[in-house]
Amino acid sequence: MSMFDTVLVANRGEIAVRIIRTLRTMGVRSVAVFSDADAGARHVREADTAVRIGPPAPAESYLSVDRLLEAAARTGAQAVHPGYGFLAENAAFARACADAGLVFIGPPAAAIALMGDKIRAKETVRAAGVPVVPGSSGSGLSDDQLAAAAREIGLPVLFKPSAGGGGKGMRLTRTESALLEEIAAARREARASFGDDTLLVERWIDRPRHIEIQVLADAHGQVVHLGERECSLQRRHQKIIEEAPSILLDERTRAAMGEAAVQAARSCGYVGAGTVEFIVPGRTPSADWFFMEMNTRLQVEHPVTELITGLDLVEWQLRVAAGERLPFAQEDIALTGHAVEARICAEDPARGFLPSGGTVLALREPRGEGVRTDSGLSEGSEVSSRYDPMLAKVIAHGPDRATALRRLRAALAETVTLGVPTNAGFLRRLLAHPDVVSGELDTGLVEREAESLIPDGPPAAVYAAAAAVRLAQLAPAPDPAGWTDPFSAPTGWRLGGTPAPLAFPLRIPGLDPVTATAPAGATVTEDTVAVTLDGITHTFHRAGSWLGCDGDSWHIQDHDPVAASLGGGARSGADTLAAPMPGTVTVVKAAVGDSVAAGQSLLVVEAMKMEHVISAPHAGTVTELDVVPGATVAMDQILAVVTPEKETGDV
Structure with a gap:
């Protein structure tokens, strides 16, 4: 089979852009698909052609097999690349592509189905001699059977969806009383x-390390591994930092795990690029490592493997799918240097990592020696709560781990995404944590240290810079005659007295308002502002009412104390339950008139595949409830009001 002329990319965002980049390098025509929400997206502009496939809801666009196949037929595509997420690990989609005469750029549907069922996958690789994590056996277990299996295994336990990955629906349970509630939540998310x-x-x-092995297999029986990736830095079971190779493994353990990954791939008849994930107890190499699952697709973290091997994994996916043989054997694979990747996500660490959204007003993505950025963003991009929160990846490569970490920290400090809060600043601080620098990693490290990596509030320089911007905006326009009315200049001048600096009442959503003045000598340009405090100059990027520095950003609004004092109304702030993020109400557990206990779950809001439980702030009565299941809500929208017992006459 010769190389394809046209490939349809059945995905969106940064992975679609990344695949299109390789297609262009190979001289293959690319077809992008888009929902109405993505009509102006970067992947649409960068493809050779693009096809609308439906409204924003994924079920009616990116998850619609019929619409994707129709787009392929209309554009003459010979193959489909699924990227990751959406239908990338959907065996039915792979079969539908084959039935339509299209090449699915991924493994055979049978391998996807086998490894996609985590229960069957464990049984299959166990039979091939690969060690697996102790757990339940059998499929279709009821809630009671799962709870019984958990008790037999011994708490703590982890509930996992059999059909999925990426940390979605995974629930760690440490107490027996929470078993059934956690099982129900895991089922909903799954x-x-x-x-x-x-x-x-x-x-x-407890305190495990997450190590995965990249495999590559052709249709002629050749299977190799491309070394490992360390993926232990996770939050809520989602990887946020990945690196290759792992500082943990010695050559003996690397060879053993690599051979186990190859055997796992062979056991299911794998073809293409895939990843075998292992869990490793402890902090030193040992024989105690276990198979967790196999991801039958390209991984988010594939760039770190590309940088240390020099191989373009998307290119080899295409070549293998076109029937080519791998021209290298295991002994030909060499690992050079070290690479680290950080995932930039639309979330606000200062608000408990809640998903964020909005319009990208200003964008600056890092480049430079050893630095690569894979991104789906451009200025003007709309970040919606309908899709995965990952926006971009920043990857750094160096001759050693210390150099790669240093380059990545610097790159994250250069990252600017104004208009949409991201985790870039948090990741920069995480990469400077002593345990990360020393390589003492485990999957719980981020959760344990997260609070220490989030500042108590914005630096004073943020408010000073915002005040400098407000002051500059008050300055009169230059007069053609060169004369400026002194009464129009914002100097704080007053008759017979010392000039009084102008003070500006400002607020950041979620924080108390402050009053700030602009320091002397502040410099304001169209897209930057620099202020000096205590002899230190701080330079911020700016766009609209947003400021950004060192990967962090702040939305600073004008505060009207008079309007605030008049707008309190009958609702007490402590009584109201507001949407913490833009999203969709999936569960409503109460009704107006219900008596509720403090902390009782009332609603569930879902955004970017993440659930957030809205609980009663205190005991009382539900006096307002403004939403129903399926309702779309905006950030800070009032959802319900719980009037305290003392106000309702309850005892």
Whole structure:
């Protein structure tokens, strides 16, 4: 089979852009697909052609097999690249592509189905001699059976969707009283993410490391591994920093795990690029490592493997799918240097990592020696709560780990995404944490240290810079005659007295308002502002009412104390329950008139595949409830009001 002329990319965002880049390098025509929400997206502009496939809802666009196949037929595509997420690990989609005469750029549908069922996958690789994590056996277990299996295994345990990955629907449970509630929550998330709420339960290994092996297999029986990636830095079971190679493994352990990954791939007849994930207890190399699952697709973190091997994994996906043989054997694979990747996500660490959204007003993505950025963003991009929160990846490569970490920290400090809060600043601070620098990693490190990596509030320089911008905006326009009315200049001049500096009442959503003045000598340009405090100059990027520095950003608004004092109304702020993020109400557990206890769950809001439970702030009565299941809500929208017991006469 010769190389394809046209490939349809059945995805969006940064992975679609990244695939299109390789297609262009190979001289292959690219076809992008887009929902109405993505009509102006970067991947649409960068493709050779693009096809609208439906409204914003994923079920009616990116998850619609019929619409994707129709787009391929209309554009003459010979193959489909699924990227990751959406239908990338959907065996039915792979079969539908084959039935339509299209090449699915991924493994055979049978391999996807086998490894996509985590229960069957464990049984298959166990038979091939690969060690697996102790856990439940059998499929289709009821809630009671799962709870019984958890008790037999011994708490703590981890509930996992059998049909999915990426941390979606995974629930760590440490107490027996919470078993049934956590099982129900895991089922809801699994059903929403994968359309299948089948669960399995595994023993939880405290302070484990997450190591994965990249494999590559052709259709002629050749299977190799491309070394490992360390993916232990996670939050809520989602990887946020990945690196290659792992500082943990010695050559003996690397060879053993690599051979196990190759055997796992062979056991399911794998073809293409895939990843075998292992869990490793402890902090030193040992024989105690276990198979967790196999991802039958390209991984988000594939760039770190590309940078240390010099191989373009998307290119080899295409070549293998076109029938080519791998021209290298295991002994030909060499790992050079070290690479680290950070995932830039639309979330606000200062607000508990809640998903964020909005319009990208200003964008600056890092470049430079050893630095690569894979991104789906451009200025003007609309970040919606309908899709995954990952916006971009920043990757750094160096001759050693210390150099790669240093380059990545510097790159994150240069990253500017104004208009949409991201985790770039948090990741920069995480990469400077002593345990990360020393390589003492485990999957719980981020959760343990997160609070220490989030500043108590914005630096004083932020408010000073915002005040400098406000002051500059008050300055009169230059007069053609060269004369300026002194009464129009914002100097604070007053008759017979010392000039009084202008003070500006400002507020950042979620924080108390402050009053700030602009320091002397501040410099304001169209897109930057520099202020000097205590002899230190701070330079910020700016766009609209947003400021950004060192990867962090702040939305600074004018505060009207008079309007605030008059606008309190009858509702007490402590009584109201507001949407913490833009999203969709998925569960409503109360009604107007219900008596509720403090902390009782009332609603569930879902955004970017993440659930957030809205609980009663205190005991009382639900006096207002303004939403129903399926309702779309905006950030800070009032959802319900719980009037305290003392105000309702309850005892």
